Amino acid sequence: MGLERQDLRILARAAALLAMVALETPALATAQESLPPARDARIDALVGAVSADRIEADVRSLVGFGTRHTLSDTLSPTRGIGAARRWIKAELDAVSAACGGCLEVTYQRALVAGEPRVPDSTWVVSVVAVLRGTDDPDRYVIMTGDIDSRVSDIMNAIDSSPGANDNASGMAGVLEAARVITASGHRFRASIAFAGLAGEEQGLYGGARMAEVAGQEGWRIEAVLNNDMIGNVQGVDGVIENSTARVFSESPPAGTTEAELRRMRFFGGEVDSPSRQLARYVDRIADDYLVNLDVRMIYRLDRFGRGGHHRPFNDAGFPAVRIMETHENYARQHQDVRVENGIAYGDVIEGVDFDYAATLTALNVATLASLAWAPAPPDSVAVAGAVEPAARLTWAPSPGAAGYKVYWRDTTSPTWDRWTWTGDATVATMTGLVVDNWFFGVAAVSPEGDESLVVFPAPTR
Ligand SMILES: [Zn+2]
Numbered sequence: 001m002g003l004e005r006q007d008l009r010i011l012a013r014a015a016a017l018l019a020m021v022a023l024e025t026p027a028l029a030t031a032q033e034s035l036p037p038a039r040d041a042r043i044d045a046l047v048g049a050v051s052a053d054r055i056e057a058d059v060r061s062l063v064g065f066g067t068r069h070t071l072s073d074t075l076s077p078t079r080g081i082g083a084a085r086r087w088i089k090a091e092l093d094a095v096s097a098a099c100g101g102c103l104e105v106t107y108q109r110a111l112v113a114g115e116p117r118v119p120d121s122t123w124v125v126s127v128v129a130v131l132r133g134t135d136d137p138d139r140y141v142i143m144t145g146d147i148d149s150r151v152s153d154i155m156n157a158i159d160s161s162p163g164a165n166d167n168a169s170g171m172a173g174v175l176e177a178a179r180v181i182t183a184s185g186h187r188f189r190a191s192i193a194f195a196g197l198a199g200e201e202q203g204l205y206g207g208a209r210m211a212e213v214a215g216q217e218g219w220r221i222e223a224v225l226n227n228d229m230i231g232n233v234q235g236v237d238g239v240i241e242n243s244t245a246r247v248f249s250e251s252p253p254a255g256t257t258e259a260e261l262r263r264m265r266f267f268g269g270e271v272d273s274p275s276r277q278l279a280r281y282v283d284r285i286a287d288d289y290l291v292n293l294d295v296r297m298i299y300r301l302d303r304f305g306r307g308g309h310h311r312p313f314n315d316a317g318f319p320a321v322r323i324m325e326t327h328e329n330y331a332r333q334h335q336d337v338r339v340e341n342g343i344a345y346g347d348v349i350e351g352v353d354f355d356y357a358a359t360l361t362a363l364n365v366a367t368l369a370s371l372a373w374a375p376a377p378p379d380s381v382a383v384a385g386a387v388e389p390a391a392r393l394t395w396a397p398s399p400g401a402a403g404y405k406v407y408w409r410d411t412t413s414p415t416w417d418r419w420t421w422t423g424d425a426t427v428a429t430m431t432g433l434v435v436d437n438w439f440f441g442v443a444a445v446s447p448e449g450d451e452s453l454v455v456f457p458a459p460t461r
Pocket of ligand 1: 166201334
């Protein structure tokens, strides 16, 4: 069957028209249609459910144990660390009972001895509750607070040590987050763990033990939100302020090798550790879901030369940040309860602002829910484009993702300021963006608009 010259011309025109249509109906139009909502309204309800009254009741209960020093009495039903951890376990068991047994609540024990702050053989006992993920149960997002308290002498296990802000506030936040998230009836793709960690003041023992267990059991920890002091709004400098929170994160991560440092010199990444991406994520969650709270990211593991229970997770290679008040009051930390030269010392209940603690708890709840609903961060993210007009990004698909956002930012910006939606494509050519002048990242997004952490790409050709 032969075609006449005329027919061929018509066919050629039709083909050209089709090609133009294809160009004018670009893939972007299809991609925009699949763009998930910018916010997940379910998170608004979770944020609104956090109760300052319940946090106050829990802080009062914890202070009521007199002292929660790691070396204090373990047998008394009313005083000491033993009574405190049994009460926390009972609270989490009750939370679980109220949701049909949705939490797996366990003690996590470590026997410590021969240490400067734990000379005699002592069981350091944390309490961990896990809301098992539906799709990806080995992927974990974790909220932690501390059970223990201290006064001026780190070895004083006898005297009154209320630890109302340090760290009954963080512990109460963990209990309230567990209540709110489980009572919502929602279930999540990833597992959410709520932990009361023991032995913080004596040497970060509970966190070290939990990180060790996580490693042994193959937990893929995506985030640890360590809450340590979330209730003080009146600083030692006299500033009174309740509308910011600090998020501390380390970068480069612990254990960075010489080879990795050398790579950072040429390709960047020294301010883009997984913990730093987590800090940026918490900052964005505050912007998206917390009306009157701004996150102040601090680019350091912790306060100047000080420590907290996120560190052992960092040491074990897991992303972890510290969430805490912006204004500390050193007269109310690690102090014997007393009045001296007219100044009231001691970590007493009057120093805790429960509304502020509730706001920071809500920040945790929103972050946990968003991360646990989101797909896992994309794997194998890579960027190329040296001496080319456009950066090129590639990554592996993430199960459950509706699509991906490619983010970019000025190299001096602390936040991921710009993005484009790629739909379900796993490659993006960033026309007009020369790789030399920007930092890039990729996040996976659920159909409901919950985003994974942003992954900083490895250099490739
Ligand atoms: Zn402390």
